[in-house]
Amino acid sequence: MAEQVRRNPVPSLLTSLLTDHLDPGYAGAAAERSAQHTRASRVPVALWLLTGALVIGLIFGIALSRLASGAAAVDRAGVDASAAVRAAQNRSAELEATRDELSEQVAAERDRALESDAAGGELLDRLSAVESAAGIDSVSGPGLSVVVTEPTDARASAVRTGSGAAVLDRDIAAVVNSLWASGAEAVSVNDIRVGPNVTIRQAGGAMLLDNRPIGSPYEVHAIGPPQRIQVQFVVSDAYLRMSTVAQLYGIGFSVRPVDDLELGPAIVRESFEAKEAGPR
Known part of the structure; x- marks a missing residue:
């Protein structure tokens, strides 16, 4: 009887690598995800939508309130600046009126003082010519x-x-x-x-x-x-x-x-x- 040739057994790990291309852990994770997707949600979808809408509305409300408050501040600043400009213009007009009045009084007193003699009259004529050339008299x-x-x-x-x-x-x-x-x-x-x-x-x-x-x-x-x-x-x-x-x-x-x-x-x-x- 011929002597039987002893063969080396095929290792089980090598067999699994050749036959099973996917690790069992990946298959288990995929099965778990599928089970979770098919499982009924404990929170209704409408409630999630309502919560999201409330959060978005709150964000927009805060943004609009800040924008409105900023615009109001800008309007107040513009009103204050306009009031300050008008007040300065009114004050300038009052000062100009006072200056014109005082100038007329000074001119009247000067004319009264210089008209008393011939030398004063000649000086007054020269002053009138200079004022006319400078444009400081009404014409x-x-x-x-x-x-x-x-x-x-x-x-x-x-x-x-x-x-x-x-x-x-x-x-x-x-x-x-x-x-x-x-x-x-x-x-x-x-x-x-x-x-x-x-x-x-x-x-x-x-x-x-x-x-x-x-x-x-x-x-x-x-x-x-x-x-x-x-x-x-x-x-x-x-x-x-x-x-x-x-x-x-x-x-x-x-x-x-x-x-x-x-x-x-x-x-x-x-x-x-x-x-x-x-x-x-």
Whole structure:
């Protein structure tokens, strides 16, 4: 009898690796998840939805309340700032009225003191000429009125300046300078006398004359011989400029003679004079 060949038994671990491709632990976990998915939920779905809706509503409510409180604070700050500006404007108007009243009293006392003799009268005439040249006295008489207005179409303003104003500070300055060159003896813009050291500036969409805001329509009044001023003004570069701007952007521009104009005094400011320095 032939001797039987002894074979090595196949290890059980190797057999399981060849036959079972998935670890039993993974299969158990998958079965547990399936059992949990099929198990009835203890909390109804409607209750979860209601709770979520309440939480979301609470969050939105808090956000809206904070937004409303912030807007209210901004509104209060705006109201307070507007009130402060109005109070400052009223105070400035009161001070200007007091200054004008005191100036009139000083001028009356000065005139009374200087009219007593010939030397005083001569000095008074010289002072009157200087005051007239400086624009610190009220004047009246015939003249020319130039009115410049903003266009009614806001798109025209945006095309020219990119802001809410189409009339520029250099437009008003050009008109004022041209009226002076045409023979005007006194000029005002929106009842503000244009005197020495008075500037016309623009800050954003606001027009400032002597650091005081002015708005459309811009009424430029010039006292002097109406015929002569008008004839010279209509052939000036400023007239050509404003006529072109009026046609392109719809800006209002009109010129007319006026029989009786009255301009108030200009604000008196300190003037400085430069002198040549002597040898050291």
